[in-house]
Amino acid sequence: MGFNVAIDGPAGAGKSTIAKAVARELNLIYVDTGAMYRAVALYMLREGVDLADGEKVAGKCPEAAVTIRYEDGVQVVFLNGENVNAFLRTEEVGEAASVISPIPQVRKNMVALQKSLAAESDCIMDGRDIGTCVLPDARLKIYLTASSDVRARRRYDELTAKGESCDLDKIKADIEDRDYRDMHREESPLRKADDAIVVDTSDMTAEEVIAAVTGLCRSAR
Ligand code: DC
Helix, strand or coil, X not given: CCCEXXXXXXXXXXXXXXXXXXXXXXXXXXXXXHHHHHHHHHHHHXXXXXXXXXXXXXXXXXXXXXXXXXXXXXXEEEECCEECHHHCCCHHHHHHHHHHCCCHHHHHHHHHHHHHHHHHCCEEEEECCHHHHHCXXXXXXXXEECCHHHHHHHHHHXXXXXXXXXXXXXXXXXXXXXXXXXXXXXXXXXXCCCCCEEEECCCCCHHHHHHHHHHHHHHHC
């Protein structure tokens, strides 16, 4: 196996920002696994599937073919051949991804795709179950976290900067709901791998976290 880094942690901890920057610094491929679950969720939303009906969602899974390509180092997610990157990063799709991701039929193909990407290239992969399930032999595992207050504030600032109006308390409540769902599901719950290093970013700037994680990667390589 090549050099693989697993980053797990709750929604809004900064995983993708950090992983993307570290990947650039160390010439690794950044694999965003949340985007894959989001693509399946987008399919279900477009089809008007009742997300609470797990059997319906499971039955529809074979219709949603998710593939990944890298264009100039950027991960592009294709849903049945359509580039859907522009539709994945909304609260609605993130929420839907959290609701459908516990379904085993949803996870099965995603995990296989993730394992094959890691086998092909040196990568830094982020998600919820990377250190525990997808890449249990990753050279380095990081559990990136921050308080829900800090995570809500970051999400709020991000959305406000994009010109979207939003409510801080509602964002915090949504984040806590999402944490609960991701951590308490039966199938591959979010949990720190025993051998993961915890990085709590509550009182760190993005630059500080990037420097810390890059350092950990250099020592592990
Ligand atoms: O990281 P994100 O916000 O893009 O992830 C969206 C949802 O997808 C998240 O709430 C749970 C699910 N997910 C998962 O179950 N396993 C992963 N490896 C990544 C994401």
